[in-house]
Amino acid sequence: METIQNYIGGVLKNARAGAVLDVFNPATGEVYATVPDSKKEDIEEAVSAAKKAYPSWSATTVEERHDYLMKISRAIEDELEELALAESIDNGKPLWLAKMVDIPRAASNMRFFATAIMQFASEAHEMNEQAINYTLRRPLGPVACISPWNLPLYLFTWKIAPALAAGNTVVAKPSEVTPMTAYLLSKIVIKSGLPAGVLNIVHGQGTDTGRVLSAHKDIKAISFTGSTKVGADIAMKAAPLFKKYSLEMGGKNPNIIFADCDYDKMLQTTLRSSFSNQGQICLCGSKIFVENIIYEKFKRDFIKKTKELKVGNPLDAATKIGAIVSKDHFDKIMSYIDLAKEEGGEVLSGGNSVRPTGNENGWFIDPTIIEGLANNCRTNREEIFGPVVTLIPFETEGEVLNMANNNEYGLAATIWTENLSRAHRLSNKIEAGIIWVNTWLLRDLRTPFGGMKNSGVGREGGFEALRFFTEPKNVCIAYENKSQFLKNNYHV
Ligand SMILES: NC(=O)C1=CN([C@@H]2O[C@H](COP(=O)(O)OP(=O)(O)OC[C@H]3O[C@@H](n4cnc5c(N)ncnc54)[C@H](O)[C@@H]3O)[C@@H](O)[C@H]2O)C=CC1
Numbered sequence: 001m002e003t004i005q006n007y008i009g010g011v012l013k014n015a016r017a018g019a020v021l022d023v024f025n026p027a028t029g030e031v032y033a034t035v036p037d038s039k040k041e042d043i044e045e046a047v048s049a050a051k052k053a054y055p056s057w058s059a060t061t062v063e064e065r066h067d068y069l070m071k072i073s074r075a076i077e078d079e080l081e082e083l084a085l086a087e088s089i090d091n092g093k094p095l096w097l098a099k100m101v102d103i104p105r106a107a108s109n110m111r112f113f114a115t116a117i118m119q120f121a122s123e124a125h126e127m128n129e130q131a132i133n134y135t136l137r138r139p140l141g142p143v144a145c146i147s148p149w150n151l152p153l154y155l156f157t158w159k160i161a162p163a164l165a166a167g168n169t170v171v172a173k174p175s176e177v178t179p180m181t182a183y184l185l186s187k188i189v190i191k192s193g194l195p196a197g198v199l200n201i202v203h204g205q206g207t208d209t210g211r212v213l214s215a216h217k218d219i220k221a222i223s224f225t226g227s228t229k230v231g232a233d234i235a236m237k238a239a240p241l242f243k244k245y246s247l248e249m250g251g252k253n254p255n256i257i258f259a260d261c262d263y264d265k266m267l268q269t270t271l272r273s274s275f276s277n278q279g280q281i282c283l284c285g286s287k288i289f290v291e292n293i294i295y296e297k298f299k300r301d302f303i304k305k306t307k308e309l310k311v312g313n314p315l316d317a318a319t320k321i322g323a324i325v326s327k328d329h330f331d332k333i334m335s336y337i338d339l340a341k342e343e344g345g346e347v348l349s350g351g352n353s354v355r356p357t358g359n360e361n362g363w364f365i366d367p368t369i370i371e372g373l374a375n376n377c378r379t380n381r382e383e384i385f386g387p388v389v390t391l392i393p394f395e396t397e398g399e400v401l402n403m404a405n406n407n408e409y410g411l412a413a414t415i416w417t418e419n420l421s422r423a424h425r426l427s428n429k430i431e432a433g434i435i436w437v438n439t440w441l442l443r444d445l446r447t448p449f450g451g452m453k454n455s456g457v458g459r460e461g462g463f464e465a466l467r468f469f470t471e472p473k474n475v476c477i478a479y480e481n482k483s484q485f486l487k488n489n490y491h492v
């Protein structure tokens, strides 16, 4: 049994009251570790450590911060094998996926913001030779980073890297469901020599640790990724204390397929956008709109390809669909499949749990395709966050645009067409923060990342993240007094 610890003030330690939570391996259903169930006193200690470290950390040069983040990035790369294995065991995702995507991205998050801070420049505005304004961007102080279980180290580093690069100190809370790689990161951070208190990692439940942290009076900003319900809770706590917040929340993303698309590329990518990471990515295209004339062909081909996806042991290289992250989440997904049937949906593929040989007690669900549901039923409106997609035929561009926008979420959309004018038209009109045309989850870390409507507030990525984690201050300097200025310049 492994014992995960908090990382506070540069030291690994248990929660003060000693309480712990069980951590499960979702592929076996067994408890394999414990994590601190931190309470108010642990948060107090972490916030004090972050406050204490702030004056000297915020005074470091960008080169110094760059060097620390690069060191951490290289250490993540050096420990790729161990981190990927830990992520796979903790989360249930296929090991090859953790090796190819999660851990490399965690390293590049650190590297990206290490270099972005070196390029980050503030604006200057000149007023007709009368004055110059320049904008200072200062770090905020201790900030909170709260991350979810679906892409554990990937999203944890996506938040802490810009916060640290901008000169803030951080109290971070990973998901209690998948805390292992954040714990391993704290060991890497200790080895990197990052000064004590600059990064603090406090484990525990959302309703205790997360809530206390986001409501703490000394926390100046909160960067959160997770459910829309929790995002709303954080906003309610943060607003009266005038904290900044950036919320990346749920999605119900349309994947729109026109008959004129590059069919093979679309089919292959649609498999990924539907079922990658067991469908547990906020960007997955869970509603697949298909133009009528290719609907039957697509349905046939998509079912065939989906049935070929091997569900099973995440450590097996042939596995395409690993385990669902927790029993609670497994139950939630299964209840949505039941709901879809009650709402009149026909299950075309999957629809059931799986007990792979050797992993009979794990939480596995066959990738599921459902058709025959109205666009506005609950199954098609609510985020399922699992390997479940619905198929909806459409006739015209206008019809599919209305259906895509008729939703409370607005995170991402994918459009498949070779008609560039149509791609531009729809990209402009679809209510989503991220549009992919003829691709999916192709990421340039410089671009603004986030959603509209119930999917988010604010944007992450590139300079957006560095702006979020800094406070702008305008300085206006008159060149000289105006009559003197006119005399000098116009000889009056
Ligand atoms: N990016 C996304 O779109 C994600 C969406 N989800 C959705 O959320 C559902 C629930 O998944 P969870 O991991 O339980 O997400 P969640 O939103 O409950 O948890 C995300 C993080 O917030 C913390 N947290 C929970 N309650 C909090 C509170 N009141 N104040 C501050 N922090 C709090 C959690 O401990 C975790 O670290 C999923 O079924 C899925 O639909 C989950 C993960 C990511």
Ligand SMILES: O=C(O)/C=C/C=C(\O)C(=O)O
Pocket: 148, 150, 151, 155, 158, 225, 226, 248, 280, 281, 282, 283, 443, 449
């Ligand atoms: O930044 C990315 O590439 C992906 C982010 C994904 C999420 O925020 C999510 O699935 O929750």
